[in-house]
Amino acid sequence: MTTVKSDFLNILQERDFIHQVTDLEGLDAKFTAAEKSNGLSAYIGFDCTGSSLHVGSLVQIMMLRWLQKCGHKPIVLLGGGTTKIGDPSGKDESRRLLTDADINNNLAGIRSIFDQFLTFGEGKSDAMLVNNAEWLDKLEYVPFLREIGTHFTINRMMTFDSVKLRLDREQPLTFLEFNYMILQAYDFMELGKRYDCALQMGGSDQWGNIVNGMELGRRAAGLQLFGLTTPLITTADGKKMGKTADGALWLNEEALPAYDYWQFWRNTQDADVGRFLRLFTEIPVDEIKRLEALEGSEINEAKIILANAATAMCRGENAASTAHKTATETFEKGGAGADLPTINMDAKILTNGIVAIDLFVEAGLGTSKGEVRRLIKQGGAKVNDVKITDAEQVIGNNDIIDGQIKLSSGKKKHVLIKTA
RNA sequence: GGAGGGGUGGCCGAGCGGUUAAAGGCACCAGACUGUAAAUCUGGCCUCGUAUGAGUACACAGGUUCGAAUCCUGUCCCCUCCA
Numbered sequence: 363m364t365t366v367k368s369d370f371l372n373i374l375q376e377r378d379f380i381h382q383v384t385d386l387e388g389l390d391a392k393f394t395a396a397e398k399s400n401g402l403s404a405y406i407g408f409d410c411t412g413s414s415l416h417v418g419s420l421v422q423i424m425m426l427r428w429l430q431k432c433g434h435k436p437i438v439l440l441g442g443g444t445t446k447i448g449d450p451s452g453k454d455e456s457r458r459l460l461t462d463a464d465i466n467n468n469l470a471g472i473r474s475i476f477d478q479f480l481t482f483g484e485g486k487s488d489a490m491l492v493n494n495a496e497w498l499d500k501l502e503y504v505p506f507l508r509e510i511g512t513h514f515t516i517n518r519m520m521t522f523d524s525v526k527l528r529l530d531r532e533q534p535l536t537f538l539e540f541n542y543m544i545l546q547a548y549d550f551m552e553l554g555k556r557y558d559c560a561l562q563m564g565g566s567d568q569w570g571n572i573v574n575g576m577e578l579g580r581r582a583a584g585l586q587l588f589g590l591t592t593p594l595i596t597t598a599d600g601k602k603m604g605k606t607a608d609g610a611l612w613l614n615e616e617a618l619p620a621y622d623y624w625q626f627w628r629n630t631q632d633a634d635v636g637r638f639l640r641l642f643t644e645i646p647v648d649e650i651k652r653l654e655a656l657e658g659s660e661i662n663e664a665k666i667i668l669a670n671a672a673t674a675m676c677r678g679e680n681a682a683s684t685a686h687k688t689a690t691e692t693f694e695k696g697g698a699g700a701d702l703p704t705i706n707m708d709a710k711i712l713t714n715g716i717v718a719i720d721l722f723v724e725a726g727l728g729t730s731k732g733e734v735r736r737l738i739k740q741g742g743a744k745v746n747d748v749k750i751t752d753a754e755q756v757i758g759n760n761d762i763i764d765g766q767i768k769l770s771s772g773k774k775k776h777v778l779i780k781t782a
Numbered sequence: 783g784g785a786g787g788g789g790u791g792g793c794c795g796a797g798c799g800g801u802u803a804a805a806g807g808c809a810c811c812a813g814a815c816u817g818u819a820a821a822u823c824u825g826g827c828c829u830c831g832u833a834u835g836a837g838u839a840c841a842c843a844g845g846u847u848c849g850a851a852u853c854c855u856g857u858c859c860c861c862u863c864c865a
Contacts, residue, residue, distance in 0.1 A: 598820080625818080628818065629818060629819075630819080632817095632820065633820075658817070659819090660817085661819075662817055662819080689818080692818090693818055731829085731831090732827095732829065732830075733811080735831095737826095739826090740825065740826070741813060742811080742812040742813070752832095754832080771812085772811075772812060773818065
């Protein structure tokens with residue numbers, strides 16, 4: 363591996379962020395020079411198909427954070443314009459088209475996530491948030507075609523995976539989607555012109571789009587642009603980061619409580635601990651080396667550090683320590699931490715008593731009565747940490763301890779019942 | 783336009799008139815072992831019922847039959863080959 367001189371690339375390299383770079387030496391030289399003067403701007407694009415981002419985008423966000431730490435200027439490009447089109451990469455079928463109102467709503471949600479990770483403002487290394495609708499919405503068709511269209515050949519566009527895949531499978535690819543890569547390329551050029559942005563980063567699936575943008579910038583505007591991609595992050599058992607069977611791991615508090623977020627990191631597999639510490643925390647690499655070398659049950663210490671650091675960054679220190687405390691109380695002391703999911707129930711229901719099966723379904727610890735019945739039969743259901751054996755057992759006021767009832771499904775899922 | 787193949791449970795995929803709530807795999811849930819890990823093993827995995835059981839269910843709508851996921855008709859959708 364080539365040794366790099368700039369702080370930024372050095373960090374990315376030693377923390378395994380880099381998959382491909384278009385011109386590592388050239389880029390390194392540029393960063394090195396910039397670190398002695400005003401810093402360099404670089405951008406990453408995010409689409410606005412949802413109102414939150416999930417852990418899958420976290421690698422990109424961390425890169426922007428490091429960029430800022432090294433004195434450069436991160437540009438967050440939100441695809442308000444391109445979201446109206448839909449990136450065909452990796453999609454079997456067209457996305458449904460979102461309305462302007464949806465997109466604006468999504469923009470606001472995503473914006474709040476970036477506020478956690480980056481400092482925005484007017485200073486030279488302050489982050490800025492740009493919406494590509496700003497220029498894309500205003501484009502005029504014929505001038506655009508004359509100016510930009512001449513730099514793309516259909517022959518070349520057909521060779522891109524995103525397009526080729528659809529065609530090979532004879533799935534329809536609309537003209538609208540076909541234009542996505544041109545618009546993304548246009549974004550890069552536009553950012554280069556407006557903000558002197560010289561680098562686009564992104565996931566490895568964005569390579570083609572990034573290269574396109576570089577070429578367009580060079581041909582149409584004489585800009586020297588660079589591209590850098592991150593590897594696709596998978597867990598040790600080969601699953602894509604960010605999605606679980608229960609749903610996506612959202613970065614927004616409204617979409618995923620801090621406790622669950624913390625638990626996700628706490629439950630990282632041994633084999634992933636070192637990699638995740640490097641990518642998703644700012645713990646110094648030497649310290650990480652020590653942590654990932656821990657053996658046996660001691661590696662749990664590393665997992666807790668990972669969970670605390672990752673949660674603190676995304677949800678704040680308080681959220682992280684509350685989640686940590688809840689976990690300690692729940693798992694190590696067998697009690698009930700304050701941060702466990704809580705359901706408020708009408709006091710009357712408990713006064714009258716409720717059958718255990720119904721209570722569990724009510725608490726969301728099973729989707730059907732049959733499921734809860736099975737859970738009980740297999741010994742996975744507990745009320746106040748006492749295993750229940752009778753599905754018809756009546757739970758009532760007698761079971762309230764310290765104003766709450768703790769229900770458990772298996773070792774990890776707990777719900778507190780409180781009366782309203 | 784012509785010829786053929788197919789649509790089965792969250793996914794993949796067997797079944798091709800009764801013994802089929804539907805093999806097997808994946809995913810998922812519990813239990814054991816552990817370290818809130820992985821691997822392994824055990825049990826479970828449509829709904830209701832303590833259970834014998836009942837109700838729904840094999841693209842959709844009809845039909846044949848004592849009996850259909852399996853046969854027939856129509857509709858919708860997918861795929862392959864030829865033009």
